[in-house]
Amino acid sequence: MANSKVNKRFDQYVLRGKLRQEGFERWRYVFSAFSKATGQERKFFVELFIVNPGISPKVAVLSQKSRLALSESDLQYALAGTASAAHANDEIAVLPSYVLVKAGVFGSNGKQMNKFHASSMFSFIKNTETFKVGDCLFRSNALSGSVVVSSQDLRIRPELLCNAGAMSWELKFERIIECSPLYNRKHYLWTPLGVKSVFSGTVHLDEEEYVVLPKSSNGYIDKSWGISPNSPYFHISSSKMTSIISGKQMLNSCFSLEGEFGGKLCAYLNFEGEKYTVENRGIFKKDAIIHDCSQMSDSSDGDRVHWTVSIHKGRFVIDVDLFCKGKEMFVRDYEMPQGKRCLLKILGGVGTGEVRVYKKIGKNLELLEHANVYDAICEFGQTEEVGK
Structure with a gap:
C-alpha cells in the first residue's frame, strides 16, 4: 500500500467477483529490528491473508477443522474396526473463509502467530486510506496491531497452525524502490511493491522490545492474489549487499x-541503478532463469538449505547463491482456497550468500559486479494434503 501512482491500484482490496468465492489475497511486510535489551538483530514479518471472503462473511471458517464430533456409537464402531453410516461421511467439504493476520520472526527460535477474523470484520476507511481488521491497521504508510496466541488456545484449537506467543507493532514505512507486477494473469498476480523499503518504529515480541531503525530495517513489501497460491513456491529477496569489488555497501x-x-x-534486480527484469509475459522472450533449492549436509554447522539461481537475459548473466541454516528455519502454513485439507507449507528463513553479474563478450564473460548478500528472505514450499 503506498504512494506510487503506477502501483496505487494494487494497494486496494482486489478480490472481486468469483475470486470472493474461490480466491486469496496476500499482503506481506518484512523488516529487521534490534532488541533494545541485547542488541540482537532479528527479521520480523507481518502478513494479511484473505481467503474466500464471500463464502462465510460472518464466521471465520478453517478447513483444517472439518471432522464431525464422534458420538458414543461412532466410538464403539471405531473400536470395533468398522465404520458407522454417520461416520462414513465425517469429512465435510469445508472451504476456508476468513481474514488472517499472521505475524512472527525468522531465525533461531523463530515463531509465527495467527489471528483469524470473519471477513465482515475487514473494512476500508476511505478518508484515511486504512484497512482495518480487529485491532490491526494497514495504512498507506504505517502498520499497527497485535496477535496473541496462548498455549491453551492451541490445545483447544490445533487448527490455528501456529505457535504460542504475543507480538505487537507500531510501524511507519516508505517504499524506496518499487516494482510493477512481474506476473500478471487472469488467475494470478504478483507484484513486489516495495523491493527496497524503509521501516521505523517498535515491535514487542513476548514482552521483549525491538527497535526498527530506517537505515538498518532492510524492508521488503509484496502482494499477490488469485485463485490459489503458487505450488511449488520459490522466493528469494534482499536489499542488503556489499560490493566485493569496491568494498562499499550498495x-x-x-x-x-x-x-x-x-x-x-x-525477477526484478537493481544493482546501483542497473536494472534487470524477467517478467515471463511474452512467449517469444528469450530470458531464462534456472533455479534450484536443495539441502546440504555440513558437519561443522548442521544442515543448510541452498538456493541457486542463474538468470540469462540478453547479454547478461546473473548468478545468485544463498544459504540458510536448517536449524534456523521453520514452516508457515497457508490453507488453499479449494479446501480439501490442503496446505501450502512454506519453509522460510534468513540467508546470506553472493551475487555475480556478468556481461557476455563473445564466448567469454566479463564480471561486472560481485557482491555479498545479507539478510535475505529465502523460502521454498509445496502443497500437502493433511489431516487424513
Missing part, C-alpha cells in the same frame, strides 16, 4: 525473485 541495490509460474520464476 545502498541502492535490491532484488526479488518468485515463482514458480509454470515452472518458471519472475
Whole structure:
C-alpha cells in the first residue's frame, strides 16, 4: 500500500467477483529490528491473508477443522474396526473463509502467530486510506496491531497452525524502490511493491522490545492474489549487499525473485541503478532463469538449505547463491482456497550468500559486479494434503 501512482491500484482490496468465492489475497511486510535489551538483530514479518471472503462473511471458517464430533456409537464402531453410516461421511467439504493476520520472526527460535477474523470484520476507511481488521491497521504508510496466541488456545484449537506467543507493532514505512507486477494473469498476480523499503518504529515480541531503525530495517513489501497460491513456491529477496569489488555497501541495490509460474520464476534486480527484469509475459522472450533449492549436509554447522539461481537475459548473466541454516528455519502454513485439507507449507528463513553479474563478450564473460548478500528472505514450499 503506498504512494506510487503506477502501483496505487494494487494497494486496494482486489478480490472481486468469483475470486470472493474461490480466491486469496496476500499482503506481506518484512523488516529487521534490534532488541533494545541485547542488541540482537532479528527479521520480523507481518502478513494479511484473505481467503474466500464471500463464502462465510460472518464466521471465520478453517478447513483444517472439518471432522464431525464422534458420538458414543461412532466410538464403539471405531473400536470395533468398522465404520458407522454417520461416520462414513465425517469429512465435510469445508472451504476456508476468513481474514488472517499472521505475524512472527525468522531465525533461531523463530515463531509465527495467527489471528483469524470473519471477513465482515475487514473494512476500508476511505478518508484515511486504512484497512482495518480487529485491532490491526494497514495504512498507506504505517502498520499497527497485535496477535496473541496462548498455549491453551492451541490445545483447544490445533487448527490455528501456529505457535504460542504475543507480538505487537507500531510501524511507519516508505517504499524506496518499487516494482510493477512481474506476473500478471487472469488467475494470478504478483507484484513486489516495495523491493527496497524503509521501516521505523517498535515491535514487542513476548514482552521483549525491538527497535526498527530506517537505515538498518532492510524492508521488503509484496502482494499477490488469485485463485490459489503458487505450488511449488520459490522466493528469494534482499536489499542488503556489499560490493566485493569496491568494498562499499550498495545502498541502492535490491532484488526479488518468485515463482514458480509454470515452472518458471519472475525477477526484478537493481544493482546501483542497473536494472534487470524477467517478467515471463511474452512467449517469444528469450530470458531464462534456472533455479534450484536443495539441502546440504555440513558437519561443522548442521544442515543448510541452498538456493541457486542463474538468470540469462540478453547479454547478461546473473548468478545468485544463498544459504540458510536448517536449524534456523521453520514452516508457515497457508490453507488453499479449494479446501480439501490442503496446505501450502512454506519453509522460510534468513540467508546470506553472493551475487555475480556478468556481461557476455563473445564466448567469454566479463564480471561486472560481485557482491555479498545479507539478510535475505529465502523460502521454498509445496502443497500437502493433511489431516487424513
